[in-house]
Amino acid sequence: MWQLNMALFIIIAMGSFGWGIKKALSSEKKKRG
């Protein structure tokens, strides 16, 4: 059960961080053409 919790936490916390960085950088790339 704790393994599932760990996977969920990694997906939510670290996944949100990774998603945010990716979105921020791709949006800057788009703006710069």
Add this chain to the structure above:
Amino acid sequence: MAEIKQGGEQFASRWGLIATILGMAVGTGNIWRFPRELAACGGGAFLVIYVIALFTWAVPLICAESVFGKKTRMANAGAFKVLLGDNWTWMGAWAGMVCVMLGAYYVVVLGWVMKYLSLIATGFLNTVSSGGGTELTAKVWKDFAMTPPSVEAWVWFVVAVLIAAVIIARGVQGGIEKANKILIPSVYVILVILILRVLTLPGAMKGLEFIFTIDPAGFKNPNVWLRAYTQVAWSTGAGWGMFHVFYVYAAKDEDIMLNSFTVAFGDTTAASLAGMVVIPSVFALAPDPMAVLGSGANGLTFVNMTNLFAHTAGGTILGILFFLALFSAALSSVIAMIELGTRNLMDMGFSRIKATVYVASFFLVAGSWSALDNGIFENQDMVWGVALLMVGLLYAIAAMKYGVDRLWKEDIEPCSDLKVAWLWKGIRFFPVLFTIVWGWWFYQAITWYPGEWYKFWPLQKYAYTPGSMVVEWVLLAVIFIALNGAMAKRLVHANVLD
């Protein structure tokens, strides 16, 4: 309004800004406080409440600070003046100065970390492993930093201030951005390397099991909620005024909402990675893991972790990496604290070099007392740590006075890829959360000193009393109220971009 001065300083890229605000947020609190709090609160339930606190406390406050910096292009004092009127200048200055006071003693920690980095690199762990154990690590720590006057700790403190000041003096792109683009990725990479090594130790998995097992009783325990909210407040740096200062240099179309969300979770990622290093290594190596995890920040890091590394294969490399991560995290935060003071002075017309010299000199004077005497360090940590919660309240009040909806429509929403208005508008509930968390700390401080809670002198004896907190807060407020008119007059040099 601010004087228009074209061609101000600006981050070279969005990644530069994100790395810098992450650098501000990720500090020693992620590496040595988060694992202790997580352990003290029983693991999983704390993590769930922590994520709730990110949405309700951290993200709205980070947005509030960021919008103040980006909108006014001035630091704390100038922004309060421009957005709320001349009479509010002192309040912005007080908010900024709380962070400078915090920085002045926080640099001491950077000095400690540098000393231990050099100690481990020069073979200290071999002496510990050949029979010294915790008795030796405790003695070395006590002689170095806990026995006033701690002259060696003061020397390391001076070196730390000078390193940070040189980076600040080189400017936004050439100093701050460049340094954080190296420091911040290195924290994450080092923590991942450490996790991979630590998890190969027999018994380490028990630490992971402890972290990620959710005890439902934790959700019913008010103490766990209060500690999780406090940890979010002190770890993310939300509402301290430092995000504000870096947004003075942000691009005109910078996305405040997405950046705030990203940084809140970036800080949590660093903290949880640190938890996955510290707790499993303690479970694998210490005979009584909970006693080690409950041994305070200094005890855990400088006494126990050092001893644990000494008794592990490849411990010297592990120790160097661990203290390198701490060094990167601490230095990136110190940079933010010095820059906050520097930008406030630049808004009054000082050049970057002059402002850096003045602020670094202030750090040297104000921080020396904490470097030389740990009793003073403890007092400053309590006084300005609790005051930071109040700075968050000032930002929430200022945002509400200017108009929460107005700020959303004028400044946040037009540049946002993440249009989540409710997350920003949660700032309206901040005063309620503040009252609960700040009130809890204040109440605790009263109970620690029955019959003497109002006393403040000597500071070492009454380090955590409400008396010492109120006296120092009020003293600072009186100074800035007296200087309000003069400051308002000089605060006209905004960082206006081309």
